[in-house]
Amino acid sequence: MKITIKAPAKINLSLDVLHKREDGFHEVEMIMTTVDLADRIELTMLEENKIVVDVSEGFVPSDNRNLAYQAAQLLKDKFHVQKGVRIAIQKNIPVSAGLAGGSSDAAATLRGLNQLWNLGLSLDELAGLGAQIGSDVSFCVYGGTALATGRGEKIKHISAPPPCWVILAKPPIGVSTAEVYRNLMVDDLTHPNIKNMVAAIEERQYQEICQQLGNVLETVTFKLYPEVQRIKDQMIRFGADGVLMSGSGPTVFGLVKHESRMVRIYNGLRGFCNDVHAVRLIGERYY
Numbered sequence: 602m603k604i605t606i607k608a609p610a611k612i613n614l615s616l617d618v619l620h621k622r623e624d625g626f627h628e629v630e631m632i633m634t635t636v637d638l639a640d641r642i643e644l645t646m647l648e649e650n651k652i653v654v655d656v657s658e659g660f661v662p663s664d665n666r667n668l669a670y671q672a673a674q675l676l677k678d679k680f681h682v683q684k685g686v687r688i689a690i691q692k693n694i695p696v697s698a699g700l701a702g703g704s705s706d707a708a709a710t711l712r713g714l715n716q717l718w719n720l721g722l723s724l725d726e727l728a729g730l731g732a733q734i735g736s737d738v739s740f741c742v743y744g745g746t747a748l749a750t751g752r753g754e755k756i757k758h759i760s761a762p763p764p765c766w767v768i769l770a771k772p773p774i775g776v777s778t779a780e781v782y783r784n785l786m787v788d789d790l791t792h793p794n795i796k797n798m799v800a801a802i803e804e805r806q807y808q809e810i811c812q813q814l815g816n817v818l819e820t821v822t823f824k825l826y827p828e829v830q831r832i833k834d835q836m837i838r839f840g841a842d843g844v845l846m847s848g849s850g851p852t853v854f855g856l857v858k859h860e861s862r863m864v865r866i867y868n869g870l871r872g873f874c875n876d877v878h879a880v881r882l883i884g885e886r887y888y
């Protein structure tokens with residue numbers, strides 16, 4: 602038996618850090634939403650009691666460092682599953698990009714194995730398990746649009762933003778999330794107004810959403826990698842309605858309402874950045 606599932610990328614429309622916690626993690630407030638750029642996960646039941654991962658990108662680990670592997674292992678251990686699985690991952694989401702590709706693969710694996718192994722778990726239960734793998738996995742279990750708090754694992758669903766194009770541009774560097782948090786000066790931040798962003802989304806005020814975009818991690822990543830700031834400046838100059846770095850970066854996204862402008866910006870960016878995608882904002886939950 603085999604099933605195929607999509608694992609979509611996320612962007613952070615708002616990312617604020619309140620303080621560093623005793624456990625070393627940071628207390629965050631983030632607005633996350635899914636976009637139409639997805640990895641494809643194929644799960645095949647194996648009678649032999651083992652987990653096998655095949656991943657299309659050679660530099661992504663296929664052993665127990667792979668987050669999809671960890672998701673399968675967690676379910677096997679917790680529910681004493683005596684069957685195995687082959688997890689084939691077609692990577693379309695850039696890696697170490699701030700788009701939660703690995704977390705989304707783990708979340709899709711949790712959803713898929715729940716079905717394949719007949720575990721009968723609710724999405725809330727899967728999201729709770731996902732938090733044991735990584736802070737972004739809980740959101741990815743549900744998708745859609747949400748306010749995420751705690752270390753990112755406490756999820757409150759909100760309405761989808763109005764539809765628009767999302768241009769994603771990733772410079773050829775990988776960013777370590779841990780390094781970015783480690784270098785953050787928590788007492789020295791200009792905080793985005795999350796309440797205003799939630800209101801703008803709920804009221805479907807597209808221009809206001811573009812005005813309210815904010816991510817405190819830009820202060821670190823722009824300093825470590827000035828080329829990320831340059832991509833942001835280019836996207837603003839090309840005329841995107843709103844521009845922000847996603848997560849810990851280095852991907853920068855631009856929101857654009859009109860298709861003709863999206864095409865112009867996309868072509869402009871392709872001139873000096875190889876990894877550019879123009880996708881739709883999904884924002885709705887489909888699980």
Ligand SMILES: C[C@@](CO)(OP(=O)(O)O)[C@H](O)COP(=O)(O)OP(=O)(O)OC[C@H]1O[C@@H](n2ccc(N)nc2=O)[C@H](O)[C@@H]1O
Pocket residue numbers: 613616625626627628629631698699700701704734735736737738751752753778779782847848849850
């Ligand atoms: C920054 C964000 C924004 O959505 O995403 P990415 O840029 O990774 O996509 C997330 O907070 C990343 O979530 P995720 O990538 O799942 O992080 P985890 O694996 O849980 O943690 C990686 C490391 O980041 C730091 N970390 C992560 C989350 C958090 N709230 N505080 C932290 O300090 C910790 O040092 C941790 O060891």
Ligand SMILES: Nc1ncnc2c1ncn2[C@@H]1O[C@H](COP(=O)(O)OP(=O)(O)O)[C@@H](O)[C@H]1O
Pocket residue numbers: 660661662666667668669690695696697698699700701702703704706707776778848849850
């Ligand atoms: N299924 C996976 N897809 C991508 N990267 C993975 C996966 N499993 C583990 N990783 C590792 O996780 C790290 C971060 O990957 P990713 O989720 O793409 O980035 P981000 O956290 O910035 O969104 C990389 O070092 C990568 O090697």
